[in-house]
Amino acid sequence: MSFDIGRVRAAYPALRDGRAYLDGAAGTQVPVPVIEAIADAYRGGLANVGGAFPASARSTEIVAEARRAVADLAGGAAEGVVFGPSATALTYRISSALAKSWAPGDEVVVSRLDHDSNIRPWVQAAARAGAVVRWAEVDAATGELPAAQYEALIGPRTRVVAVTAASNVLGTRPDVAAISALARAVGALCYVDGVHATPHVPVDVAALGADFYATSAYKWSGPHVGTVIAAPALLETLHPDKLAPSPDTVPDRFERGTLPFADLAGVTAAVNHLAGLAPGGPGAAGGTLRERVLASMTVVEEYEAALFGHLLGGLAGMSHVTLYGKAARRAPTAFFTVGGLTPRAVAESLAARGINVWSGNNYALELCGALGLGPGGAVLAGLVHYNDETDVERLLSCLDDLG
Ligand SMILES: Cc1ncc(COP(=O)(O)O)c(C=O)c1O
Numbered sequence: 001m002s003f004d005i006g007r008v009r010a011a012y013p014a015l016r017d018g019r020a021y022l023d024g025a026a027g028t029q030v031p032v033p034v035i036e037a038i039a040d041a042y043r044g045g046l047a048n049v050g051g052a053f054p055a056s057a058r059s060t061e062i063v064a065e066a067r068r069a070v071a072d073l074a075g076g077a078a079e080g081v082v083f084g085p086s087a088t089a090l091t092y093r094i095s096s097a098l099a100k101s102w103a104p105g106d107e108v109v110v111s112r113l114d115h116d117s118n119i120r121p122w123v124q125a126a127a128r129a130g131a132v133v134r135w136a137e138v139d140a141a142t143g144e145l146p147a148a149q150y151e152a153l154i155g156p157r158t159r160v161v162a163v164t165a166a167s168n169v170l171g172t173r174p175d176v177a178a179i180s181a182l183a184r185a186v187g188a189l190c191y192v193d194g195v196h197a198t199p200h201v202p203v204d205v206a207a208l209g210a211d212f213y214a215t216s217a218y219k220w221s222g223p224h225v226g227t228v229i230a231a232p233a234l235l236e237t238l239h240p241d242k243l244a245p246s247p248d249t250v251p252d253r254f255e256r257g258t259l260p261f262a263d264l265a266g267v268t269a270a271v272n273h274l275a276g277l278a279p280g281g282p283g284a285a286g287g288t289l290r291e292r293v294l295a296s297m298t299v300v301e302e303y304e305a306a307l308f309g310h311l312l313g314g315l316a317g318m319s320h321v322t323l324y325g326k327a328a329r330r331a332p333t334a335f336f337t338v339g340g341l342t343p344r345a346v347a348e349s350l351a352a353r354g355i356n357v358w359s360g361n362n363y364a365l366e367l368c369g370a371l372g373l374g375p376g377g378a379v380l381a382g383l384v385h386y387n388d389e390t391d392v393e394r395l396l397s398c399l400d401d402l403g
Pocket of ligand 1: 087088115193
C-alpha cells in the first residue's frame, strides 16, 4: 500500500509557506477538515450543555461524537474518554484523584524516559501522601527502558506505574504490555503517556494493558485538547475534586468547567482525518471508524519508518553530529547535538534556512540528565506523516554545512 504524500500535504495549509516542518513532535499543523469542523461548529451556533434549545443540543452531540472518535482512535469505551486542556492537566487531575486513597509507604513507579508531565504529577502526589517513588532507569547507550527492571521495582505496595508509550525525544517505545502485566499482577494501575506514540502507530489500550492512556489532539493534527481514556468502571471508583453543582457522572466529573465545544468538533475531524490518511490500508474498505484508523495508521507507521531510516542514515554519516538513542522500537524522532554549537544555535541556524526544529530538554528533563546532556538538552527533529523526502534532505544538507 503506497502512501500518497502529495495528497496528504495538500490538506495542510500551513505547509504552503515552504518551510520544512520537522517540529511535529512538539505539535502538528492542522488540516483543512479540522479547521472547517471548528469553524462550522461556531457557525452553527453553540451553547453550554444541558439547555432547552438547539444550540445546547448541538454542543451535547459534539461532545458525545468526540468521545466516540477518541475511543475509536485508542480502542477504549466512549464513556471512559475524559477531556481537558492538556495531557499534563489531566495527569495532575487523575494523579490527585488516585492519591486520595494512598497511604504512607505506598509506592509509585515512574521512569526517566518519560516527559515530565508523566513524572512530576506522580512525584508531587506521592510526596503529599507520604508514598515512595521508585525510578525505572534508561540505558543511556541505547535509549531503551528495559522492562525486566520492573520486576524489582513493582511490589505489593505499588499503587501506580506511570510509563510512556514513546519518548518524545528519543522515540523509544518501551514494552508497555510487559510492564503493565507486572503492575496488574500486584493489583497496581498502569498510567500510560500516549502523547508521543498516538500520532505514529495504531493504538490499542487493551493490548498495552493501559488502565489510563493520555494523549493530546494537537500532536495528531487536532486542536489543543488533552484526553485520558480509561475504563468507565475504573473512573467510577475515583472522586476528583469538583464543583458541587457540576455533574457527578463519569466521565463528566473529571472535566472541570465548560468544555471547548468547537475544538471538540475538531478532535472528531482529526480522528477522521487520521483514518483517511491511507484510505485503502489493509482491511479498511467499508470498515468502522476504528478499523479504518487502525488500517490507516498501519500504513502511516510504515511510511514514517522509511523516512526516518533515511534521516538516521544521513545523520549517522556526519562525524560532527552526535545522535542519542538507538532503541529497537521507536517513533520517528531524532535527538542530536552538533559539535561546537549549542542546540539553540543549531535550531536558530536551521530556522534561518527555513527548517523548523526544537532544541532544549523538551520537558524530558530526567532523560536529558540520564543521557549526560543536562537541562540544555539537544536538537529535536521529529517526523510526522506530512513530512517528505524533501524535508529530510533539506535538514541533512543544512546540517552538513554546519560541519
Ligand atoms: C510524550 C509527551 N507527554 C506529555 C506531553 C504533554 O502534553 P500536553 O502539552 O498536552 O500537556 C508532551 C508534550 O510535548 C509529550 O510529548
